[in-house]
Amino acid sequence: MISVAAALDQVLALASPLAPETVPLAEGLGRVLAAPVHARLTQPPFDAAAMDGYWIAAEDALPGAVLAVTGEAAAGHAHQGALPPGHALRIFTGAPCPARPGRVIPQEDVIREGDRITLASLPGAPHIRPRGGDFSEGAPFFPRRPLSHRDLGLLAAMNIAALDVHRRPVVAIVTTGDELVMPGETPGPDQIICSNSFLLAGAVTRAGGIARMLPIARDTEASLRAVLSKARGADLVLTSGGASVGDHDLVGKVAAEIGLERAFWKVAMKPGKPLMAGRLGKALMLGLPGNPVAAAVCADLFLAPLLARFQGLEGRPSTAWARLGCDLPAEGARAHYQRARLTPGEDLPILTPFAQQDSAALRVLAEADALLIRPAHDPARRAGERVEYLPL
Numbered sequence: 385m386i387s388v389a390a391a392l393d394q395v396l397a398l399a400s401p402l403a404p405e406t407v408p409l410a411e412g413l414g415r416v417l418a419a420p421v422h423a424r425l426t427q428p429p430f431d432a433a434a435m436d437g438y439w440i441a442a443e444d445a446l447p448g449a450v451l452a453v454t455g456e457a458a459a460g461h462a463h464q465g466a467l468p469p470g471h472a473l474r475i476f477t478g479a480p481c482p483a484r485p486g487r488v489i490p491q492e493d494v495i496r497e498g499d500r501i502t503l504a505s506l507p508g509a510p511h512i513r514p515r516g517g518d519f520s521e522g523a524p525f526f527p528r529r530p531l532s533h534r535d536l537g538l539l540a541a542m543n544i545a546a547l548d549v550h551r552r553p554v555v556a557i558v559t560t561g562d563e564l565v566m567p568g569e570t571p572g573p574d575q576i577i578c579s580n581s582f583l584l585a586g587a588v589t590r591a592g593g594i595a596r597m598l599p600i601a602r603d604t605e606a607s608l609r610a611v612l613s614k615a616r617g618a619d620l621v622l623t624s625g626g627a628s629v630g631d632h633d634l635v636g637k638v639a640a641e642i643g644l645e646r647a648f649w650k651v652a653m654k655p656g657k658p659l660m661a662g663r664l665g666k667a668l669m670l671g672l673p674g675n676p677v678a679a680a681v682c683a684d685l686f687l688a689p690l691l692a693r694f695q696g697l698e699g700r701p702s703t704a705w706a707r708l709g710c711d712l713p714a715e716g717a718r719a720h721y722q723r724a725r726l727t728p729g730e731d732l733p734i735l736t737p738f739a740q741q742d743s744a745a746l747r748v749l750a751e752a753d754a755l756l757i758r759p760a761h762d763p764a765r766r767a768g769e770r771v772e773y774l775p776l
């Protein structure tokens with residue numbers, strides 16, 4: 385058995401960022417830029433009015449000044465022509481201001497009578513957004529994270545209509561077991577519903593991958609081989625179940641026969657011990673345990689970082705700190721990832737693990753906000769101690 389840290393290093397070392405592809409800006413959400421982009425223009429491209437009101441020249445900005453209103457500038461319609469001293473330009477938010485020192489007086493701050501305005505008081509802020517105040521042409525943008533809707537807004541403003549992003553990894557999901565039927569089917573008396581395919585497909589999509597859910601493989605070498613052959617073309621073959629030491633746990637054997645170069649099998653963690661990883665032809669393979677919580681924990685600890693790496697990101701999960709909500713006994717030789725709930729605390733949030741930590745219990749998993757990380761051989765802990773966790 386290797387440590388979780390060593391296993392993650394080995395998983396990440398297997399993968400390289402996938403080649404870039406070009407997508408329209410509208411399809412950029414959640415994608416990762418493959419190279420820096422540069423603003424194609426300056427924003428704002430001119431000094432722009434930030435209020436509806438009157439633009440006045442700097443020398444006319446005196447309390448009580450009376451100015452003649454001449455002309456108009458609106459968003460998309462610059463004022464053409466001269467504006468003599470002692471004149472104010474009617475202006476609306478977003479309009480270009482005249483190219484000389486001045487300010488915009490909000491219309492609420494003047495008294496207007498006919499074509500004249502009287503400045504009520506000495507103006508405060510100039511209410512002008514200066515040219516380039518947001519960004520200048522050529523400004524680089526290269527966030528090392530999946531693009532958010534806010535990023536898409538910025539990229540649009542930069543006049544970037546298409547993006548070079550890393551290709552999304554295609555993940556073939558293979559679940560195994562004679563006991564499994566799909567949701568909606570009627571299980572036999574000795575059968576259960578396949579939950580892992582759905583849990584894992586969700587984890588793949590959330591991490592920016594494309595999930596390809598293959599049919600359930602039965603517990604025979606022929607069935608497993610047949611389903612694995614359908615995974616061709618995937619960047620990652622993600623199996624669940626059949627990873628342990630039972631007579632019907634065939635994944636390691638069949639994968640080896642079809643060419644798996646295994647990097648490791650078995651990690652000192654709970655749940656998730658029988659995890660395996662390696663190279664399978666042009667693809668990678670991650671063999672998760674069948675217990676649903678073990679599969680879920682391995683997805684958070686290894687699958688998500690691997691998919692991030694495929695998309696050019698560093699990928700290591702970021703942990704946080706909390707105060708323990710209860711006393712806990714010492715741990716054994718495996719790091720223990722306990723399903724837990726966060727509540728507000730004083731300096732740090734309070735993290736309380738659920739009493740039930742069965743690696744098949746999906747209800748507690750669904751209710752958890754966090755995985756409390758108990759390192760291997762962690763001594764007994766008291767309520768109030770600082771503990772590390774992985775937010776879910």
Ligand SMILES: Nc1nc2c(c(=O)[nH]1)N[C@H]1C(S)=C(S)[C@@H](COP(=O)(O)OP(=O)(O)OC[C@H]3O[C@@H](n4cnc5c(N)ncnc54)[C@H](O)[C@@H]3O)O[C@H]1N2
Nearest residue numbers: 559577578579580581625626627628633657673674675678
């Ligand atoms: N003698 C030993 N037995 C076991 C060991 C061990 O070290 N020695 N390890 C245990 C641990 S830890 C785990 S985790 C499991 C993992 O076993 P497998 O990966 O071989 O998984 P299966 O045996 O196929 O299934 C385990 C469990 O999970 C259920 N399952 C499987 N697939 C799904 C699915 N798609 N959806 C829902 N539930 C699923 C399956 O019915 C079993 O109940 O091995 C322990 N045994």
Ligand code: MOO
Nearest residue numbers: 655656657678743
């Ligand atoms: O690692 Mo097996 O991880 O339940 O429960």
